[in-house]
Amino acid sequence: MKKLIVLTGAGISAESGISTFRDQNGLWENHRIEEVATPEAWAKDPEKVLKFYNQRRKQALEVAPNAAHRALTDLERDYDLAVITQNIDNLHERAGTSRVLHLHGEIFKARSTQDPRLVYELDGWELKLGDCCALGSQLRPHIVWFGEEVPMMDQAIDLVQQAELFVIVGTSLAVYPAAGLVQYVDPSVPIYVIDPRQPNLRPTPNMKFILENASTGLQTLRKLINL
Incomplete structure (x- = not known):
């Protein structure tokens, strides 16, 4: 897949x-x-x-997972899916997504x-x-607090470099180093950016913006990739 x-x-x-x-x-x-x-x-x-x-x-x-979380889980039927999240909640896991990498930590854990x-x-x-x-x-x-290193960044970069399809959902891409992950996507790989307010990204030929919220934007995505 x-x-x-x-x-x-x-x-x-x-x-x-x-x-x-x-x-x-x-x-x-x-x-x-x-x-x-x-x-x-x-x-x-x-x-x-x-x-x-x-x-x-x-x-x-x-709170509970919403339609956007469930839509991502549904994509596992057709794709080898991995989610990299900047969020610290466990809603992706509760929706049933199998592979979730938390860049900024997990609120239901302590260290x-x-x-x-x-x-x-x-x-x-x-x-x-x-x-x-x-x-x-x-x-x-x-x-991972502001001013601390992001220990999962290397793993995230490795995942992004493997991508054959890359999707960004619900992020302003204002927080680094997470915002820099898009730079590791191969230029031949399609990128879809889903957010009602277009993030401050330099458009590239392989990039398409879907100016909708997460749940409706993921429905639009499925139509665009014919699933």
């Missing part, structure tokens, strides 16, 4: 009711990103950061502040001060 690689962003989760910060004047649930999503924020006030992500986790449990290789699945939605890893150090959200 042809390799279909899909890059998803906040726009696909927004249709399930998950808030995005870039639609709120740089605020995320009334918080400045610098206050809750940086290593400096964690060092200054870890309790505030934990509380913030506890609320995001609780919210993620209250050791002493050894980042120690990663744990969370049981429930709360992570508190005093919750420790096997080494006795505090657990932190398993999230």
